[in-house]
Amino acid sequence: MADNDLIASLAAAVDDFLRSAYDAETRRRVLSSADDRSSLVPALAELGTFAVAVGEEHGGLGLPLSALAPIFIQYGRHLLAGPMLENSLLPGAVYDHVSEEGRKLLSDAVENGSVLACLDPAVTDHWSGRLGSVTSVDGRLHGKFEAVRFGGEAMAILVVAERDGRPELYLIEPTAPGVRIEAVGSADPAVNFGRFTLDGVEGISVGDAATAPEVLARVRRWSRVLIACELSGIATRCVELAVEYAQQREQFGRVIGSFQAIKHMLADMHTDAVALHNFCEAVAGELDQLPDFEADLSAAALKAHAARVAVTVCEGAIQVHGGIGFTAEADVHWYYKRALALRAWYGDSEELEEQVGALVLDESTARTVERV
Structure with missing residues (x-):
């Protein structure tokens, strides 16, 4: 099976698993209880999701980190709680740079679902x-x-x-x-x-003094990209929830989805969500092939855009739902809280826009010095 087919199959398997094991009632219970937020980690380890980017010589699937992108979009769509970023990314990024003792700790997370943190x-x-x-x-x-x-x-x-x-x-x-x-x-x-x-x-x-900065830079880049993918999944699902509600809720004898203002709002939300999805796929697919400067720039720009779009789409979904959208019984309420939290992790839009500007200026200055 080609890598692309395998990656698509893995994402579909995660989607199928979460549809059955993480339904709306389960999701609300988990999100409401701090004691349950890591409850699905062992099952996902058994499914093999944490072994995706671990080398075949270490018992993993040996796929690139980009293979995690569609899986994290599914995590966002299903609003999955748990240390998915840490358990998915850290083994693949650092396994080759630790001693046998360290590998045992990482292997336990990959195989059995013990929790990792950063x-x-x-x-x-x-x-x-x-x-x-x-x-x-x-x-x-x-x-x-x-x-x-x-x-x-x-x-x-x-x-x-x-x-x-x-x-x-x-x-x-x-x-x-x-x-x-x-x-x-x-x-x-x-x-x-x-x-x-x-x-x-x-x-x-x-790692050592020479390799640790490189390993760390890669962890940070991919943290931003995978969080952006999760935000993309959140945005996509909120569009779906808003459309479903607009086709059911009636006002003045008509479903609200027939009103021009609602149509325009949903169209804008859909356009933003699709564009973010495409942006995620493009950056994830090329990140590890880019020079360091371009990789840092792409990851920061993607996360900044994802943070803004996901929150905006969630707010649009809540507006379509009206007052019920702010209640704990409405799924859009939970998606909005999650988007707000992820917005800030590894930089919100304002912070990352500053970083993008600094990166561009530094690169421009370096090129000017080289020409001189």
């Missing part, structure tokens, strides 16, 4: 001063970080630390000496957060 200060620039940071001193980690997705449930955490102005990567276990974790409240209905305090924690190195 402590990365780059999840935001605007709020970085409030979130905290981690430093590496002689290979031991010190610092505090306020918000690690699924940090309280993780069996292994990828920690981004700084040493003499350069990034270092480590895998740590929550039971390691010097690790303290506290639960933190979450406004994201699909995610639990943990506050980490590290006091002289010894971790497992990921």
Whole structure:
């Protein structure tokens, strides 16, 4: 089977599984309860979704990270809770750069569904001063970080630390000496957060001084792309929900979908959602073949656009639904909360537009210097 056919089959399998195991009643229960947000992780591990980008020599499918893009669109469509980003991306991105001890931790997540987490200060620039940071001193980690997705449930955490102005990567276990974790409240209905305090924690190195920055840059790029894909799935599903409601709800003896204003709104929402879907496919398909500058630029531009479009489409869907759209009984309410949470993770539109501008200016300056 060709890679493209296999990727399409995997996405379809995820869609079929979630239709049966994650129906509307189950979804609302999971989103309403912090205790249930990782409940489907073992089943998805059994399905093989976390092995997609792990090399065949390590027991995975050996597909490129771009194969995760259509799967994350399905995650968005079904509003799936859980550490899907961490469990899907981290094994594929860092497996080749860790020792046998580290690989055992990652393999447990891939095969059995143990939860992975990532402590990365780059999840935001605007709020970085409030979130905290981690430093590496002689290979031991010190610092505090306020918000690690699924940090309280993780069996292994990828920690981004700084040493003499350069990034270092480590895998740590929550039971390691010097690790303290506290639960933190979450406004994201699909995610639990943990506050980490590290006091002289010894971790497992990921890469070395030469390779760690490259590995980290790839993790951050793909985090933005896969979050954008999830937002694309959210936008697509909200268009479908709005159309379904507009065909049922009546006002003045007519279904509201027959009103010109509603037609125009739905048409705009559909256009935005389809364009975002196509943008996701284009960026994911070429990201790993681009030079670093272009890859960083594409990932940032995609995430900035996805953050804006998904929220706008969700707001349009709520407007079509009227007052009921703001209630917990309406699915669009949950999609909107999720879109708002994902909008900020690894940069909202404003933050990423600033980064895109800085990247373009830096590249332009570098080319000018080369010509001189």
